[in-house]
Amino acid sequence: MKNTSIVNMTKPSGTSSRQPQSTQSTKKNSEDASSFEELYLAKDYKGAAQFLLNNKQQFDSGIFHFNLGTVYSKMGDYPIARFHLEKAIQEGYVNSASLNNLNFIRSQNNNEDLTTSSSLPDKIIDSLSSLPSQGYISLTLALILLSLLLIKSKIVKQKISIMLILLLSFSPLALSHFYVEKLNKAITLNEVVIYEGPSKIFNEKGKLKPGSKIILGDFKDGWFYIKFPISFAGWISKDQLGLY
Known part of the structure; x- marks a missing residue:
């Protein structure tokens, strides 16, 4: 059985809810869990993130992304934290902790994106894409x-x-x-410029803030077309996106 160590993330108050918990089935898994928890509790978040990345195979996919999203949130890197938490939920790691953590991240990003759009088509697509x-x-x-x-x-x-x-x-x-399952979902990891066509030679249409959720359509020469939210329709480079 893979390591199932989990941690509960930052609440809106900025404090951790409780210490990490773990379930181990082997000595190696137990050592991995202890090492990760020690780094996390010592507030060595960079070390904890690196440990997770180096030992990804020891964790179930959903728990890996949940833990990594948690650690990146502690480091204040909310865009990549949102990517990993969205990925964790998509992988089936759905509980009060993962949902609460994701809501906290969204409140920190405070972006205009698919999740916050008031458009009915956007709301429907967001609901459909958020359900694992x-x-x-x-x-x-x-x-x-x-x-x-x-x-x-x-x-x-x-x-x-x-x-x-x-x-x-x-x-x-x-x-x-x-x-x-065929929807191409993504989180912007940095500020992204939207163009009228699949190249920088086209006029700019606007920008997306880091940590924004979008649904992608056509792909051409390294560029994606934003399908949803509708108000941000246009072309963006794939380089600054976390696809999931």
Whole structure:
């Protein structure tokens, strides 16, 4: 079993909620967890980050990104912290700690991006892209169970209605597989200039602050087209993006 050491991050008050916790299954994992926790508790955040990067294979993916996002937040590097926390949630590490930490990071960045957009299409895309794959699976299972109960209780009797309700039950899973998983999500790691075309020879349209969440569309010669938020549509260089 991989190391499952986790840490709870900064609360809005600026204090840690409690000491790191860990579960180890081998002596090596136990030593890794102890080393990481010692660095973290000693407030050697650069050392803790480097330790995580050097021992990535010892951690489950979601926990690795959660821990790294936590450490970068302690270092005040909120854009890259947001990237790793968003990645942790996408990998299925969803709990009160990861959600609270991500909300804290968003409050520190205070950006105009997909998450803060008031546009209805942007809000829908943000909600869809923020739900991990396990969420779509759980929703599908719940709808299947509800459908079976309706069929068993004979509330739904006609064959065509039964077929339709069963098909609809699988719609969340289909939406996830055929659309959401294909979205190119990214966090801007530095300030990014938006251009009217895929090159610096085109006119500038605006800028995105570090730590902004965006959905990318077409890719051409090292440039991505911003698909969402709609108000920031344009082309940006891939060099300053954390893709996930």
